Amino acid sequence: MRKFRFAMVAAVAASVSLLLSACGSGSASGGGGASASSGSGEKIVVGLSNSNVDSVWRPQMLKDFEAEAKKLESNGVISDYIIQNADGTAAVQAQQIQTMVNQGVNVLLIDAASADALNGVVDSAIARGVTVVSFDNPITSEKSVNLYQDEQKISAETAEQLATIIGGKGTVVMMNGTAGAPLSDAREKLAEAVFAKYPDITVIKEYADWNGATAKQKMATVLANNKDIAAVWTQGSMAPSIASAFEDEGLPLPPIVGDGLGGFLETWAQLRDENGYQTVGIVVSPAIVLDALWAGVKLHQGWTMKEREPILSHELITNDNLDSYLKLGTPAGSHVDVPIVAEQELYDNYMTAP
Numbered sequence: 001m002r003k004f005r006f007a008m009v010a011a012v013a014a015s016v017s018l019l020l021s022a023c024g025s026g027s028a029s030g031g032g033g034a035s036a037s038s039g040s041g042e043k044i045v046v047g048l049s050n051s052n053v054d055s056v057w058r059p060q061m062l063k064d065f066e067a068e069a070k071k072l073e074s075n076g077v078i079s080d081y082i083i084q085n086a087d088g089t090a091a092v093q094a095q096q097i098q099t100m101v102n103q104g105v106n107v108l109l110i111d112a113a114s115a116d117a118l119n120g121v122v123d124s125a126i127a128r129g130v131t132v133v134s135f136d137n138p139i140t141s142e143k144s145v146n147l148y149q150d151e152q153k154i155s156a157e158t159a160e161q162l163a164t165i166i167g168g169k170g171t172v173v174m175m176n177g178t179a180g181a182p183l184s185d186a187r188e189k190l191a192e193a194v195f196a197k198y199p200d201i202t203v204i205k206e207y208a209d210w211n212g213a214t215a216k217q218k219m220a221t222v223l224a225n226n227k228d229i230a231a232v233w234t235q236g237s238m239a240p241s242i243a244s245a246f247e248d249e250g251l252p253l254p255p256i257v258g259d260g261l262g263g264f265l266e267t268w269a270q271l272r273d274e275n276g277y278q279t280v281g282i283v284v285s286p287a288i289v290l291d292a293l294w295a296g297v298k299l300h301q302g303w304t305m306k307e308r309e310p311i312l313s314h315e316l317i318t319n320d321n322l323d324s325y326l327k328l329g330t331p332a333g334s335h336v337d338v339p340i341v342a343e344q345e346l347y348d349n350y351m352t353a354p
Contacts, residue, residue: 047105170230263332
């Protein structure tokens with residue numbers, strides 16, 4: 001069996017601490033530019049409330065946000081920005097949100113630890129004139145704008161494609177995110193409903209917190225007891241680590257849902273070209289934070305959303321279009337990093353100017 005190298009993923013994971021030192025374990029500010037204002041002349045201060053930094057995806061999302069926030073600040077669109085990273089609990093995240101509001105944040109972006117536990121502090125912030133946009137793990141407040149990814153495609157369609165590839169039979173490992181996290185629970189439910197339609201598919205469920213090292217450990221434990229795995233369905237950020245668990249056991253790679261991670265895409269293409277390997281993937285880009293940022297600023301300037309809870313579209317990765325993603329040159333261990341919806345498309349198709 002050919003050996004494939006996934007070591008770069010570990011290197012990327014190790015760099016998380018360096019990135020977080022740039023963002024700040026508590027907060028990071030972009031400094032002040034006095035010209036940025038809303039339509040009423042109010043200076044725009046953007047806050048990003050991030051629930052955790054446990055996966056490769058989150059630090060990349062933070063980096064995307066800070067790079068774009070600096071551009072907006074330099075161009076006079078915003079006057080300042082603040083980043084707060086919580087510890088994965090809604091209680092700490094709620095406290096941090098309140099602190100940011102007290103510091104003068106008036107555009108608040110939230111990647112939530114809980115779907116509903118933050119609604120109280122969010123509704124209070126909105127009552128004080130703060131524009132709130134949640135994304136990735138959106139909240140359920142009826143007053144905030146909540147950007148949803150196309151979970152039907154991310155979860156159900158990838159599961160359906162996977163079931164088709166394996167002929168509707170065999171043992172499928174579901175490598176989920178964090179039990180209780182709204183995004184993880186929603187994706188798990190959608191995929192599980194698909195597999196339930198196939199009586200000859202047996203499901204083994206694991207939870208790895210979107211963490212590559214944890215996913216590899218969980219997969220190794222499964223393989224120690226059952227090496228006959230037909231496929232692995234994942235929620236994101238874990239495909240290369242799962243693949244390395246099969247490599248360590250000397251086992252051929254089964255179809256694994258790819259998640260737009262550099263390194264795995266190259267392995268997928270190599271196996272496809274060598275022996276017809278087939279799987280399915282989807283780009284769940286950290287740059288969705290840019291859609292939230294662009295929308296939040298425009299909303300505070302008087303724009304409106306055509307829908308308060310829009311669903312942003314995605315594209316499945318298949319053997320047919322895989323090469324187009326390879327051309328992006330995504331580094332090993334990093335996600336394909338393009339916004340879910342391009343900036344002008346967001347304004348044209350999802351928003352209305354004042």
